[in-house]
Amino acid sequence: MNKTVDPRIGEEVYHDRIGDGFDLWAVPRSLSRQKAAVLCVDFGSVDVQLSALSTGQTMDLPPGTAHFIEHRLFEKNDGDISDRFNALGGDVNASTSFTATVFSLTCVDNFLANLDLLFELVLDFEISTVGVDREREVIARELYSGSDDPEWMGFMHGLRGLYGEVPMALDMAGTAETIAAIDIDILRAAYGAFYRPQHMALFLCGDFNYREIADSVEGNLRKYPCGETVWERTPRPFTFPALQTSVGLQLPINRPYSLFFFAEDRAVRTGRELLQRELAFELALDIAFGPASDFFAEHYGEGLNVGDDFGAEVYAEPSFFFCALGGYTEHGKRLAEVVEATLSRIEGQVEGDFRRAKHKAYGQLVRSCEQVEEIADLLCSAVGNGAEPWDYFDVYEDIAVEHVQQALQRCLSVGPMASVHIHPKGLVG
Amino acid sequence: MQPAGELTHIPLATGVFLHLHRVPLYKTVRIDICIGEQLRQGRNSRLALISRLLERGTRSLPDLQSLNRFIDELYGAHYYAVVDKLGEYQFIRLCLELIDEKYLANSDKGIFSRGLLFLREILLAPAGDGRQFKPDYLSQEKHFLSRQILDSFNDKTEYAQQRCIEEMCRGESIALSAFGDPGDFAAVDAGQLLDFHRGLLESNRIDVFVSGDFDPEYMQATFEGFINWERHEPDSVVQPRIKPFLGPAREIFEFQELQQAQMVLGYRTSILYGMEDYPALVLLNLVLGGDGQSRLFKHLREEEGLCYYAASHVEALSGLLFVVAAIESATYHRAKTIVERQIESLRRGYIENFEIESARSLLQARLLGIAEDREVFFRFQLREGLVGGGQSPEKLWRSVEQVGIDDLVRVANHLKADTAYLLHGGVGAKIAI
Numbered sequence: 001m002n003k004t005v006d007p008r009i010g011e012e013v014y015h016d017r018i019g020d021g022f023d024l025w026a027v028p029r030s031l032s033r034q035k036a037a038v039l040c041v042d043f044g045s046v047d048v049q050l051s052a053l054s055t056g057q058t059m060d061l062p063p064g065t066a067h068f069i070e071h072r073l074f075e076k077n078d079g080d081i082s083d084r085f086n087a088l089g090g091d092v093n094a095s096t097s098f099t100a101t102v103f104s105l106t107c108v109d110n111f112l113a114n115l116d117l118l119f120e121l122v123l124d125f126e127i128s129t130v131g132v133d134r135e136r137e138v139i140a141r142e143l144y145s146g147s148d149d150p151e152w153m154g155f156m157h158g159l160r161g162l163y164g165e166v167p168m169a170l171d172m173a174g175t176a177e178t179i180a181a182i183d184i185d186i187l188r189a190a191y192g193a194f195y196r197p198q199h200m201a202l203f204l205c206g207d208f209n210y211r212e213i214a215d216s217v218e219g220n221l222r223k224y225p226c227g228e229t230v231w232e233r234t235p236r237p238f239t240f241p242a243l244q245t246s247v248g249l250q251l252p253i254n255r256p257y258s259l260f261f262f263a264e265d266r267a268v269r270t271g272r273e274l275l276q277r278e279l280a281f282e283l284a285l286d287i288a289f290g291p292a293s294d295f296f297a298e299h300y301g302e303g304l305n306v307g308d309d310f311g312a313e314v315y316a317e318p319s320f321f322f323c324a325l326g327g328y329t330e331h332g333k334r335l336a337e338v339v340e341a342t343l344s345r346i347e348g349q350v351e352g353d354f355r356r357a358k359h360k361a362y363g364q365l366v367r368s369c370e371q372v373e374e375i376a377d378l379l380c381s382a383v384g385n386g387a388e389p390w391d392y393f394d395v396y397e398d399i400a401v402e403h404v405q406q407a408l409q410r411c412l413s414v415g416p417m418a419s420v421h422i423h424p425k426g427l428v429g
Numbered sequence: 430m431q432p433a434g435e436l437t438h439i440p441l442a443t444g445v446f447l448h449l450h451r452v453p454l455y456k457t458v459r460i461d462i463c464i465g466e467q468l469r470q471g472r473n474s475r476l477a478l479i480s481r482l483l484e485r486g487t488r489s490l491p492d493l494q495s496l497n498r499f500i501d502e503l504y505g506a507h508y509y510a511v512v513d514k515l516g517e518y519q520f521i522r523l524c525l526e527l528i529d530e531k532y533l534a535n536s537d538k539g540i541f542s543r544g545l546l547f548l549r550e551i552l553l554a555p556a557g558d559g560r561q562f563k564p565d566y567l568s569q570e571k572h573f574l575s576r577q578i579l580d581s582f583n584d585k586t587e588y589a590q591q592r593c594i595e596e597m598c599r600g601e602s603i604a605l606s607a608f609g610d611p612g613d614f615a616a617v618d619a620g621q622l623l624d625f626h627r628g629l630l631e632s633n634r635i636d637v638f639v640s641g642d643f644d645p646e647y648m649q650a651t652f653e654g655f656i657n658w659e660r661h662e663p664d665s666v667v668q669p670r671i672k673p674f675l676g677p678a679r680e681i682f683e684f685q686e687l688q689q690a691q692m693v694l695g696y697r698t699s700i701l702y703g704m705e706d707y708p709a710l711v712l713l714n715l716v717l718g719g720d721g722q723s724r725l726f727k728h729l730r731e732e733e734g735l736c737y738y739a740a741s742h743v744e745a746l747s748g749l750l751f752v753v754a755a756i757e758s759a760t761y762h763r764a765k766t767i768v769e770r771q772i773e774s775l776r777r778g779y780i781e782n783f784e785i786e787s788a789r790s791l792l793q794a795r796l797l798g799i800a801e802d803r804e805v806f807f808r809f810q811l812r813e814g815l816v817g818g819g820q821s822p823e824k825l826w827r828s829v830e831q832v833g834i835d836d837l838v839r840v841a842n843h844l845k846a847d848t849a850y851l852l853h854g855g856v857g858a859k860i861a862i
Contacts, residue, residue, distance in 0.1 A: 009456070009532070031453050033431045034798045080731065083722040087787040089794035108430075108794045137734035144689040145737060145755055148585050207431065252686040254579050292497035300493055301569030307576065328580075356501045363505015366456050366528050371801060425686075 035206025064174015474609030516746025
């Protein structure tokens with residue numbers, strides 16, 4: 001067992017590697033009533049290939065497989081397992097991202113019993129053809145709701161413009177066509193390859209006895225030994241940007257919406273280096289376009305007439321790195337020019353505005369680790385990025401003006417690599 | 430079990446209440462100032478416009494850039510002003526979140542007192558010449574607020590919910606939007622609006638909530654001089670009323686180009702927050718369509734595959750219950766029949782013991798956990814303040830503990846289907862109106 005204390009934030013974190021590489025991270029909080037657990041499986045929507053252990057021959061998985069399994073796991077022989085969580089006062093939820101399937105739990109009482117259920121949820125896989133058919137209908141409805149959301153559609157089209165026809169550019173749930181191709185054999189093969197202790201980690205925060213928790217995790221891993229598999233996962237490559245396109249589409253919205261995408265085209269980074277690069281991009285975008293920027297002062301309610309929905313977000317993981325910038329404006333074309341012009345001359349302002357942007361980032365970081373669920377999520381994203389939980393604080397302390405300047409020079413000031421303009425259509429309000 | 434923090438309520442001035450919540454877990458101190466009144470046509474638009482102007486600047490920080498720079502320099506403090514509603518109570522809310530000075534170097538201390546001064550200046554000296562709000566800011570914010578109202582069109586679930594309430598509660602305050610009506614905006618003048626704002630400060634109910642890890646006595650002393658202007662007794666703020674079901678049940682269909690239809694079924698419950706049957710209503714709602722494993726989830730999603738999302742929720746201060754589901758328009762009648770059948774079976778007492786106990790456990794965890802979720806606890810406390818209850822989540826939980834099946838059946842029999850609303854993208858014939 002490894003225990004570290006971070007004096008800056010006054011929290012301690014425990015870490016163990018159990019059995020075949022199952023990682024357990026825990027932050028005890030004796031003053032908290034609520035307890036949170038996040039069980040993360042290293043299997044996301046970009047993972048669409050298996051390889052045979054014996055021959056190395058590969059098999060493609062239809063996009064949407066990870067999400068399909070996430071849904072199916074809730075269905076056990078005696079009904080939906082959420083019932084049993086609820087009976088124990090546990091709230092359970094799951095989601096699938098590009099690179100992970102995450103099962104999260106919050107409760108006040110019965111933490112150990114709820115944790116047992118969390119392991120049963122993830123490690124006890126029962127599947128029937130009828131269930132798979134029913135699930136397909138439910139997922140199709142989920143996809144429909146996404147297609148009525150202009151911002152989500154803009155985001156997905158932008159990724160297609162940026163990366164081309166790759167899994168990164170598809171909804172995490174797949175498409176109507178790909179989910180039609182998912183059957184019971186595919187689900188079994190993918191489950192067997194990905195749902196193994198070495199691809200999993202558990203993140204906890206709350207009032208508990210760490211020793212007791214670690215024993216319970218060991219017990220659960222023994223209780224559900226994973227079966228033999230003939231398949232293994234293939235390594236997840238870095239997704240490089242492929243295209244430079246501008247996409248226009250029409251959706252039933254009432255105002256035009258524009259998004260610009262920038263991507264890192266250098267090889268994989270992980271750990272602190274990744275966190276630092278992420279922070280550098282965030283600071284650069286805040287200095288250039290944030291609510292305190294000259295851009296915002298000039299164009300809020302005037303000029304390009306952007307509103308407070310205008311903003312930027314950085315998406316950084318070891319297997320991809322991009323940022324999206326934009327919002328609602330009637331002047332999408334002109335916005336494109338202004339964005340480029342702003343980025344090309346912002347470098348000179350970095351030094352003068354660095355302190356403010358850094359203070360702001362520090363506030364956001366501290367604010368993001370108040371509630372137990374937030375701490376569990378923070379642990380999960382740090383470890384998922386190959387970093388240690390408190391590296392975020394080190395990275396904050398070490399960041400320097402030149403890191404921000406590099407982000408601008410190497411990537412942002414080169415100009416967006418893809419853009420999306422959504423125009424209103426049809427019967428509008 | 431850990432204490433849910435320490436609560437202190439202190440009257441600060443006539444109609445002004447300070448609510449301190451000391452929770453040792455927090456790393457920030459958050460101040461929420463709420464200025465509110467019963468929703469009224471016309472006035473609602475002015476409150477909404479003022480909320481936006483209170484984000485634009487003060488006399489010493491006269492524009493967005495200087496205001497935002499100031500806030501960022503306070504170590505990433507977070508400030509916003511919004512307008513919102515709780516039942517028929519509309520309120521402007523100023524929220525300032527500051528890092529607890531424990532997490533800052535000595536040289537950076539003092540941000541709390543700077544933050545408080547800022548909030549006072551926002552209220553007492555918003556950007557402008559002291560006679561009116563800045564006219565150009567006002568016209569920009571009229572534009573943005575109109576836009577925000579139009580944008581609610583983009584969120585189909587929210588839009589359908591709002592439309593159902595409008596149709597169901599025509600003429601009632603609850604049907605009015607907290608964001609106001611763009612039709613009112615043209616007539617609003619910057620000078621009159623500032624007078625109106627001063628009127629709110631003098632005679633509306635004001636609640637100040639502070640949460641964080643602080644010494645309550647010290648905090649109380651800090652706020653002692655905060656309200657140093659003349660105050661009048663506010664009008665009795667909000668009187669939750671039960672509107673009886675006048676019948677007949679109605680169906681409203683609205684067309685938009687959509688992939689998926691949104692169904693909202695509105696019921697009148699005859700039960701308000703604070704009434705004896707309220708705990709039973711909350712529990713019943715969880716059995717029917719609270720998230721997780723409700724009846725609706727089981728029957729609409731799992732058995733019939735009709736939807737991805739189905740839930741019900743209670744409007745505690747208005748005696749309303751809504752069932753919401755995203756479905757295919759062609760299955761509307763089937764979906765609606767299933768919901769009605771489920772409610773009918775609850776009325777007849779077909780409720781399994783495990784359903785009740787499971788909902789009860791979930792509710793226990795949620796109620797006892799509320800105090801560690803600032804946003805949820807904020808609304809809980811505000812609601813308590815409005816009905817003059819001062820009830821804790823623990824106390825509500827103790828009432829929920831006592832609810833039996835007879836109570837659930839009685840409450841289910843109070844549910845009267847009022848308005849069924851469908852926002853659909855299918856051709857009319859497909860839903861066989």
